[in-house]
Structure formats: structure tokens, C-alpha cells
Amino acid sequence: GDSVTQMEGPVTLSEEAFLTINCTYTATGYPSLFWYVQYPGEGLQLLLKATKADDKGSNKGFEATYRKETTSFHLEKGSVQVSDSAVYFCALIDSGGGADGLTFGKGTHLIIQP
């Protein structure tokens, strides 16, 4: 079946540091890939997505590139802020359709210190 693996953390960085959160996947089809963010006490918000190989998703200074050859979708940001502190989830949905729902990684807790 499909699966997503991501670094679990917590990841602790200082403000303005460079961020990378690794995500790799296995899928039977040709999936779409997502990063969702969950701020404390809130629901999940879509951060960015990519639907085909070499696509780059970007939003709020975050970027991730769909790498089919390495089955990866690593999240990066050049300069993090305290407000970026949250749990980040990598997820996929297989090309077979949405009815099976998203497959999530276990989440990475990011802590940004001033």
C-alpha cells in the first residue's frame, strides 16, 4: 500500500535559519503530493501541493519539488520565523482517485526559537 515517511522531530531551529523537512513516499500509482500544516489547537491547513513530477509547490516562503526519481517531496524555507512553529504533515493521494483519502506521514513538530 501507499506510505509516507518523514522526519518526526521535534526539529528546533533559531529564527532566520534554513529549514528542510524530508519526506519520501511509496505509491502504487502516480500520486499528488501535499504539505499540510497544523498550528497549535487548530485544524490542518494546506500549505502547498504538486501534482506531477518536477512540479514545485510554493506558499508563504515554503517550497517543495516533486522528485519522482527519488520519490521525495522535501519541504524547504530559506528563513524561518517564530510564527512557523507548528506540526507539518507530508501527504499523498494516489492517482487512482480520492476515495481512499490522503495517506499522511507521522508529522514533524517544528519549534522556532527567537
Place this chain on the structure above:
Amino acid sequence: DTAVSQTPKYLVTQMGNDKSIKCEQNLGHDTMYWYKQDSKKFLKIMFSYNNKELIINETVPNRFSPKSPDKAHLNLHINSLELGDSAVYFCASSQASDTQYFGPGTRLTVL
């Protein structure tokens, strides 16, 4: 103008009780979902539903049942609640297999 809303936000109840969580979306989407987030933050699909088909994750106990009175609503009914049902439950919606939008979650605590 919340896109996906859930009620209640918090639900505290005794073991053995029956409870429901309501979900509504105003995005005009055709597919709705329920996810469970456990204490370690792990998210897992429970159900997906559109007007044609209900897909049930095989690991979900049959004490859980989704009910959809119309296209904009997918409620979750839980019978004979157990301690292990304590979790945060998220509703989501999408148009076919496009991006899923999540509700704010319902934190269920079973005592």
C-alpha cells in the same frame, strides 16, 4: 464563512455512550471524509463518501458510522464509546480527488 465546519469542538463523555459529530461544508464539493488523529498526532482516513459511494477503512470498528443527510453534510455517529476512541476527529471535503480542505477538528474524550 467557514468552508468546513464541525460541531462540537470538544466532546467529553462516558464509556458506553452514543455520540455524534456534525460536519458541514459550503464549498460545493462532492466528496467528504472523516479522519482520526491519535495522541501521537498520526492521521488516518476512516471514511470517504460521495453521493455514489461509501468507502470504509477496514480498520474502523462498525461502531462508527457516517451518515449524510445531503451533499453538504457528513455526520459521524459512534456507538458504545470506548476509551480508545479518544482522539481528535477531522472532517474534510474535496471536489473529486482534488485538494482536501479540513475542518477545525473535534476533540473527543471518553472517560
